Amino acid sequence: MTQTERQTEDLDDSMFVKLEDSEKDTEFIAMESKTYLRDAWDCFKRNRLALAGLIFLLFMIILAVLVPILSPYTYDSQNLDVRNALPSMAHPLGTDKLGRDILVRLMFGARISLLVGFVAAFLNLIIGVVYGGISGFVGGKTDMVMMRVIDCIYSIPSMLYVILIMMVFGSNIGSVLLGICVSSWIGMARQVRTQVQTLKQQEFALAAYVIGAGKLRILFKHLIINCMGPIIVSTTLMVPEAIFTESFLAFIGIGISLPQASWGTLASEARSVIQSYPLQIVWPVLAICLTVLSLNFIGDGVGEALDPKNRQEV
Amino acid sequence: MALLDVKHLTVDFNTDQGVVHAVRDISFSVGESEAVGIVGESGSGKSVTMYSVMGLLAANGGIREGSVVFGGKEITEKAYPSRKAYQAEMSKIRGNEMSMIFQDPMTFLNPVVRIGKQITEVIKNHNKVSDAQAKEQAVALMGQVGIPSPHERFGQYPHEFSGGMRQRIIIAMALANSPRLIIADEPTTALDVTIQAQVLDLIKDMKEKMNSSVIMITHDLGVVASLCDRIIIMYGGKIVEAGDAREIFYQPRHPYTMGLLKCVHNPEKKDKLTPIPGSPPDLLKPPAGCPFVDRCSQAMRICKLRMPEAETYSETHTCSCWLEEAGKRKGENHG
Amino acid sequence: MAEALLTVDHVKTYFDVTKGLFSKKQIVKAVDDVSFSIGEGETYGLVGESGCGKSTLGRTLVQIYPVTGGKIYYKGRDIDTLKKTDRKEFTREVQMIFQDPYASLNPRMTVGEIIKEPMEIHKILDTSQQREERAAELLKLVGLKPDHIRRYPHEFSGGQRQRISIARTLALNPRFIICDEPISALDVSIQAQIINLLKEIQSDLKISYLFVAHDLSMVNYISDRIGVMYLGHLVEEGTADQVYSSPLHPYTRALLSAVPIPDPDVAKARRKIHLEGELPTPLNPPAGCPFKGRCPSATEECGKVRPEMKDYGGHKVACFHAGPSH
Numbered sequence: 001m002t003q004t005e006r007q008t009e010d011l012d013d014s015m016f017v018k019l020e021d022s023e024k025d026t027e028f029i030a031m032e033s034k035t036y037l038r039d040a041w042d043c044f045k046r047n048r049l050a051l052a053g054l055i056f057l058l059f060m061i062i063l064a065v066l067v068p069i070l071s072p073y074t075y076d077s078q079n080l081d082v083r084n085a086l087p088s089m090a091h092p093l094g095t096d097k098l099g100r101d102i103l104v105r106l107m108f109g110a111r112i113s114l115l116v117g118f119v120a121a122f123l124n125l126i127i128g129v130v131y132g133g134i135s136g137f138v139g140g141k142t143d144m145v146m147m148r149v150i151d152c153i154y155s156i157p158s159m160l161y162v163i164l165i166m167m168v169f170g171s172n173i174g175s176v177l178l179g180i181c182v183s184s185w186i187g188m189a190r191q192v193r194t195q196v197q198t199l200k201q202q203e204f205a206l207a208a209y210v211i212g213a214g215k216l217r218i219l220f221k222h223l224i225i226n227c228m229g230p231i232i233v234s235t236t237l238m239v240p241e242a243i244f245t246e247s248f249l250a251f252i253g254i255g256i257s258l259p260q261a262s263w264g265t266l267a268s269e270a271r272s273v274i275q276s277y278p279l280q281i282v283w284p285v286l287a288i289c290l291t292v293l294s295l296n297f298i299g300d301g302v303g304e305a306l307d308p309k310n311r312q313e314v
Numbered sequence: 315m316a317l318l319d320v321k322h323l324t325v326d327f328n329t330d331q332g333v334v335h336a337v338r339d340i341s342f343s344v345g346e347s348e349a350v351g352i353v354g355e356s357g358s359g360k361s362v363t364m365y366s367v368m369g370l371l372a373a374n375g376g377i378r379e380g381s382v383v384f385g386g387k388e389i390t391e392k393a394y395p396s397r398k399a400y401q402a403e404m405s406k407i408r409g410n411e412m413s414m415i416f417q418d419p420m421t422f423l424n425p426v427v428r429i430g431k432q433i434t435e436v437i438k439n440h441n442k443v444s445d446a447q448a449k450e451q452a453v454a455l456m457g458q459v460g461i462p463s464p465h466e467r468f469g470q471y472p473h474e475f476s477g478g479m480r481q482r483i484i485i486a487m488a489l490a491n492s493p494r495l496i497i498a499d500e501p502t503t504a505l506d507v508t509i510q511a512q513v514l515d516l517i518k519d520m521k522e523k524m525n526s527s528v529i530m531i532t533h534d535l536g537v538v539a540s541l542c543d544r545i546i547i548m549y550g551g552k553i554v555e556a557g558d559a560r561e562i563f564y565q566p567r568h569p570y571t572m573g574l575l576k577c578v579h580n581p582e583k584k585d586k587l588t589p590i591p592g593s594p595p596d597l598l599k600p601p602a603g604c605p606f607v608d609r610c611s612q613a614m615r616i617c618k619l620r621m622p623e624a625e626t627y628s629e630t631h632t633c634s635c636w637l638e639e640a641g642k643r644k645g646e647n648h649g
Numbered sequence: 650m651a652e653a654l655l656t657v658d659h660v661k662t663y664f665d666v667t668k669g670l671f672s673k674k675q676i677v678k679a680v681d682d683v684s685f686s687i688g689e690g691e692t693y694g695l696v697g698e699s700g701c702g703k704s705t706l707g708r709t710l711v712q713i714y715p716v717t718g719g720k721i722y723y724k725g726r727d728i729d730t731l732k733k734t735d736r737k738e739f740t741r742e743v744q745m746i747f748q749d750p751y752a753s754l755n756p757r758m759t760v761g762e763i764i765k766e767p768m769e770i771h772k773i774l775d776t777s778q779q780r781e782e783r784a785a786e787l788l789k790l791v792g793l794k795p796d797h798i799r800r801y802p803h804e805f806s807g808g809q810r811q812r813i814s815i816a817r818t819l820a821l822n823p824r825f826i827i828c829d830e831p832i833s834a835l836d837v838s839i840q841a842q843i844i845n846l847l848k849e850i851q852s853d854l855k856i857s858y859l860f861v862a863h864d865l866s867m868v869n870y871i872s873d874r875i876g877v878m879y880l881g882h883l884v885e886e887g888t889a890d891q892v893y894s895s896p897l898h899p900y901t902r903a904l905l906s907a908v909p910i911p912d913p914d915v916a917k918a919r920r921k922i923h924l925e926g927e928l929p930t931p932l933n934p935p936a937g938c939p940f941k942g943r944c945p946s947a948t949e950e951c952g953k954v955r956p957e958m959k960d961y962g963g964h965k966v967a968c969f970h971a972g973p974s975h
Contacts, residue, residue, distance in 0.1 A: 015616035016640040023618075024608040026592025027793055027809065031331050033800045036757060042330065203753035207814075210711050211767040211821065212740040225757045355836040356807065462926075476927050477699075506698035507864040508924045511907035515923075533836040536909030540916035559913045577841035578911045579866045587870060589841035591792070593806045 043305040050301020053294030060291060064110035073101040075108040075261065084277050093283050097273055105261050106283055112262040113243050113291070116173065120180045120242035125235045127181070128188025129224060135189070136196030137219045143193075150186050158183040162245070166254050173256060176249065180242050188234055195227035229306035236299040240292040247288050263288050316343035317494060317527050318367070323380035325359070325366050334597050336362040336375070338551040344495065349521060349528040351538030351559075353574070354548035357594045360531050363548070364497050368414060369404035384412065385494065410440040413488040415517075417500040419480035422487075423472040429483055430468035436490045455486040459516060478509035485516060492524050499531045514541060535574055539563065544630060547571050550595045550605025552621070557631035567625075567633035569610045604636065612637060653686035654724065654825060654857050655710070655743075660684070661718035662702070662709045666932070677932050679705040681881035682719070687825070692851065692858040694872030694889065696865055696904065700928050702881040703861045704748070707827045710859070711745050723825075741771050744823040748830040750810035754802040760813055761798035764788070767820045787816040791846060808839035815846065819854075827859045832867060844871050865901075866908045869893045877901045880939035881931050882955075887964035897966040900940050938968070946970050 034042070044050060068075070079099035087094045093102040135146040162179030169175035199205060200223060208222045224231075243263075249255040250264025261269070263284040270281035325337040337359040344350050354360040365371050367382050369389070382390050389407065394400035408414070416422050424432060433452040437443060443451070449468070456464035459482040472480060481501060488496055498517060502510035518541050521528050530538055538545055538559070545562040547555040547570065555568040566572045573590040592609040595601055601608070607617040616636050624632045662680040667673070680702040687693045697703045708714050710721060712728070721728045723739055731739055747753035754763055764784040765777075774780050785795035791812040802810055811831055818826055828847065832840040844867055850856060862868045868875060868889075875892040877885040877900065885898040896902045903922045910916045924943045929935065935942065938951040948970070956967045 011616060011639075013643060015619070016614050016636070016643060019607070019613040019615060019618070024592075024613065026608045027797070028596055028608065029797070029800065029804055031596065031598060031804050033804060036801070203747040203749055204755045206708070206713055207745070207747055207753050207817070208755070208766070209713060210740070210745045211817070212737070212770045213766070214770075217770070221758075222755050226755070228757075355838055478927055506928075507907040508698060508903060509927065510909070511921065512923070514909075515921075533838070534909060535837070535911040536916075539909065539911050539913045563911065563913055574838055575911055578837050579841075579870050587841045587845060589845050590838050591842065593809050593839075 040302075040305040044301050047301040047304060049297045050304075053297035053301070056290060056294040057298065060110055060287075061114065064107045064114060067107040068104055068111075071101065071104045073104045075105050076100065084273065084280070086279070094279065096269065096280060097277075102266075102280065102283055105266060106263070106287055109261050109263040109266050109284065110287065110291075112173065112256060113246060113264075113288075116176060116180070116246045116262070117239040117243040117295075120177055120184070121235050121238040123177065123181045124185040124188050124238050125231065128185040128234075129192050129231060131185070132189035132192030133196055133219055133224050136193035137200060137215070137223065139197070147193075150189060153183055154186050156183075162249060163254060166249075171254060171256055176246055176256060179249075180245050184238065184241070188231070188238075191230060191234060192224070192227060195230065196223050199223045199226055229303075232306060233299055233303040236295065236302050240295040240299075243288065243295075244292060317346050317348075317385060318344040318529075319381075319383040320363070320367065321381045321383075323363065323366065323382065324378045325362050325371065325375060326378050327372070327375040329374065329598075332598055335600050336551055336597055337366070338600065339380070340548070340551075340553045341380075342546055342553065342556065344527050344529060346494075347521075347525045347527055348544065349530065349542045351530045351532065351542035351545040352548060353532055353535055353538060353545060355533055355594050357550075357597065358548040359551040359597075360548045361499055364414075364499060364529065364531055368408060368412065368497065369400065406440075409436055409487075409493075410491045411493055412495045412497065413491070413493040415481070415484050415488050415496065415498040415501045417503050419477070419484045420472065422484055423480060425472050428469050428471055429475070430470075433483070433487055433490060436487045440491050451490070452486075455490060456483070459483075459486045459489070459520070460512075461486075478505055478513065481505060481509075481513050482516065485513070485520065489520055489524060493526055495527045495529065496521070497529045497531070500533070501530075502537065503532075510537075517541065534578070535563075536578055547574070550600060551597055552605055552634070553624075554604075554606065554635070555631075555633040557628070557633075561628065561631045565627075565631075567627065567631070567638070568606075568635050569612055569637070570606045571633075573609075604634070614640060652689060653722075654689050654691075655859075656686040656722040656725075657706075657710070657719070658684055658722065659719035660706070660709065660716055660721060662705050662714055663717040664714075675932060677930075678881050678934060679931055680709065681931075681934075683878070683881075683883045684719075685876055685883065685886060687857050687859060690851070690855045690857055691874070692860055692872045694860045694862065694868035694875040695878060696862055696868050696875060697878035698863055698904075698928055700880075700931065701878040702931065703863075703878050704829050706878075707745065707829045707859060707861050710827055711743055737771070741821045742824040743827070744818040744821060744825070745827045745829060746811070746814050746818055746831045749834050750807045750814060751834070753814055754810055756802055759799050759801055760784075760788070760805075763802070763813060764798075764816050764820050767817060771821060773821070783820065784816070787819055788813075790819070790850075791816045792842075806839075807835050808842060811835060811839075811843055812846065815843075815850070819850065822854075823856060825857045825859070827861070829861050830863060833863055840867060847871065864908055865893070865904055877904070880929065880934055882939050882967065883958070884940065884968065885964075885966045886958075891964040895964075897961070897964065897971040898940075898968050899944050899946055899971070940968075 077100065081099065082095050083099045084097055085091055085095040091101050093106065095101055131146065135143045161182045165175050165179040205218060205222050208218045246255060246262060247264030250262045251268045253268060255264050256262050266284035267281055270284065274281055320343065321341045323337055323340050327334040327336055340363065352360045352363065366377050377390050381388055389404065391397065391400045394403065430449065430452055433455060434448040437448045437451055453464045453468055456467065461467055461479060461482055475483065502513050505513060514537065517528065530542055532538055542559055544558050546553055547568065549570050555571050562571060566575060576588040577590055579587060590609050595605045595608065601618065603619050603621055604617045607613045610617065614636055622634045622636045624634045625638045626632050660680060660683050664677040664679060666677050667675050683706060685693065695703045705714060709716055716729065723743065728739060761781060761784050764787055765780045768774055768780045768783065774783055785798055788795055788797060793809060793812055802813065805813065832843050835843065847858065848871060851858065860868060860871055872889045875887065875889050876883050877892065877898060879900050885892060885901050892901060896905055903924045906919065906922045910919065926943050929942060937953050938956055941947040941951040944951065950969055956969050958965045958967045
């Protein structure tokens with residue numbers, strides 16, 4: 001005990017005065033309060049690959065907006081004097097067989113491809129979430145009927161829809177989007193339905209019911225917001241899928257019609273001169289690859305950032 | 315000599331919010347065939363202490379300081395040349411000399427493997443026995459822990475058992491190799507009261523039969539009252555009081571222990587419940603002084619600034635509280 | 650009791666768990682013919698082990714599950730036939746606190762949003778500003794700090810979250826709160842806090858409680874009357890003192906003797922009643938007394954007929970072998 005006594009000798013008697021209640025801090029929380037998105041962003045930032053993907057994508061979008069505005073060429077201005085030119089100061093990526101500037105055409109292509117990708121993903125998000133949400137929330141017979149409808153749509157190959165729609169409505173952006181969207185929201189709907197089914201049994205959903213919340217409020221404010229993680233991930237991954245489908249359609253020649261060129265069309269055009277000017281096909285293919293790759297990285301990063309398992313709670 | 319000797323154990327977890335100091339410089343020991351209860355609230359560090367003894371800390375956690383000696387052998391990672399060597403050694407010890415009973419049996423049972431196979435696996439992992447022998451032992455064990463018609467239930471899957479029966483299976487697996495130390499982490503929290511009473515009695519019986527030591531981790535003093543010889547009270551990552559059962563229940567020294575006793579409803583007495591106000595401290599920024607200061611009705615200025623040293627009252631009873639010192643000073647001033 | 654606030658009259662809640670279209674019909678009788686009533690400002694404790702139907706009954710009262718048979722009366726009116734405005738009043742006045750504080754708060758909403766939501770739905774107070782102030786006031790009332798209002802549920806401990814839950818129900822100025830095992834997921838030191846908080850609120854605001862719990866220790870402390878449920882049936886009912894000091898039903902006695910006592914001498918001296926086996930499933934329950942399989946004093950008679958509730962001076966029990974004379 002001598003050790004204890006020695007250590008307390010320096011203490012004044014005033015140290016042994018009782019603390020007032022106001023001097024205590026009973027409900028102290030040291031944790032920094034972060035909103036969900038802020039937390040997810042902090043986690044996303046740590047994933048280098050995903051961050052690189054995001055930067056590349058933003059760069060691509062900026063170029064797609066700026067290049068056609070700043071460039072002296074338009075996507076269809078032909079200059080037969082400089083056909084199939086190699087990269088130079090005047091034409092950074094060279095020209096094609098009609099003497100059109102490849103960079104400008106590529107960036108116009110980016111506009112179309114990215115537009116198709118994002119709009120398709122957005123439409124999928126809306127349709128899938130609403131359909132799956134209602135199906136899972138209402139349950140019972142409604143759910144059964146809604147799921148059988150999905151099965152029917154799913155039983156026909158998606159390419160068939162696209163080709164049929166292109167034939168009927170002509171080959172423009174609208175019909176490509178419609179074609180891609182007809183069946184691709186199904187995955188999203190099924191995912192949301194399963195999530196909503198589990199979440200609606202949770203006590204916070206019951207609590208919302210007990211305080212008198214209406215059905216729409218419970219569905220959107222309580223259930224769907226809590227499955228936003230996987231929804232955002234699937235939406236992000238839907239973008240490259242749509243870009244890919246569109247490029248594929250364009251490449252086999254049933255995509256958006258000339259002279260507006262998507263990346264698929266550019267690749268398809270370059271195919272005819274592949275023997276003599278192989279560089280021309282490299283550009284659109286590279287654009288597709290890098291964009292799809294970075295979107296996939298972003299998707300992975302978002303998935304990781306939104307996964308509650310990656311949040312360390314002690 | 316003590317079977318388990320923990321000295322100056324300090325465990326930290328790295329989180330994206332900062333370092334959580336889950337266990338801060340604790341020392342205790344468990345003797346041969348002794349039952350020790352570690353009592354504390356969630357976040358007091360009681361489970362983390364045992365996980366670090368067993369080498370089962372999550373990837374973001376680690377023992378920063380201190381030593382753990384089990385059966386005369388150092389079992390912290392720093393005593394081994396590599397992480398692999400350490401883990402190899404620990405998996406030899408776990409389930410054999412040292413075994414565990416968890417709160418939720420389903421985290422420990424594989425849902426797609428038959429119960430019998432899971433028990434024989436444990437036996438075969440640590441002993442050279444034939445399949446038939448292992449099965450015989452497993453059935454005998456199941457009978458011992460009170461599973462009716464063990465022969466028939468040997469081939470069933472975990473979902474065919476009720477919560478209480480699953481916990482019995484876990485106990486059977488924990489006892490399979492006659493361990494020297496059984497660590498039970500809130501083994502009855504998820505069970506109903508009547509089943510809880512059954513399981514506690516079973517643990518007590520088996521302990522006596524096998525002559526093993528038991529460490530019982532719980533938040534409920536009632537659970538350890540009839541089972542444990544010695545009780546350690548943990549709060550905010552520190553041991554605030556330790557003593558034998560009678561000392562803790564009848565002569566508690568620490569305000570937290572007294573508070574714990576007062577806030578459990580004792581059906582034999584009709585006392586008013588006096589809750590401990592507030593919430594446990596946030597170990598992300600643990601207070602510099604006594605962790606209990608903000609909830610203590612007798613807290614003094616010093617309590618905020620400095621952690622009190624442990625005062626010894628008897629061979630077994632120690633308590634860390636400034637009230638002792640304050641009492642002494644009062645005596646001096648008046649006399 | 651002069652006027653009952655809530656009366657449960659022979660209520661049954663069954664679930665159809667038949668798997669597949671053509672299988673044999675399987676019915677879980679979660680709550681089977683239960684009757685009791687709760688007065689103004691009274692606390693009724695409902696005790697039983699998991700699977701006995703106590704939580705199902707609580708959820709039936711707030712219409713999460715539909716009633717299969719029998720009637721529930723609130724302020725003398727059948728809650729199944731309420732008109733629109735009366736229904737609104739009913740949902741505002743009858744509230745519920747849930748068991749798991751980790752699951753009962755929406756993780757994507759701040760504490761302020763959680764407490765303000767019921768006020769928004771029922772249009773209590775006029776402006777968002779007023780609601781915000783009221784939410785801060787409620788937080789203070791349950792012992793938290795007003796500046797916690799912008800934090801998210803996961804930043805709080807279990808006991809703190811349960812207090813947020815209580816603040817949310819209080820936002821509606823309820824008359825009747827169903828507490829569905831509000832303390833069973835908490836540490837003992839925190840349990841007493843919540844119980845005392847509920848008691849304080851009751852004495853200030855004159856609220857009635859239905860307090861559902863799985864063990865008798867805390868229920869005795871908070872309840873005026875206690876009902877004991879087993880396998881969907883109410884087997885004993887009386888004042889807290891009656892049930893506690895002179896339990897009549899063998900199941901109640903076993904429940905009492907299983908409560909851990911924080912006193913080594915008493916715990917060692919106490920005579921324990923060991924129940925054999927476990928709770929049977931409410932799927933196709935046995936005929937006769939539901940408790941007969943585990944009962945130490947079961948006779949042949951118990952296997953044939955279900956014992957009726959018998960009243961011994963306000964202390965009711967459903968057992969052939971119980972009663973003051975036994």
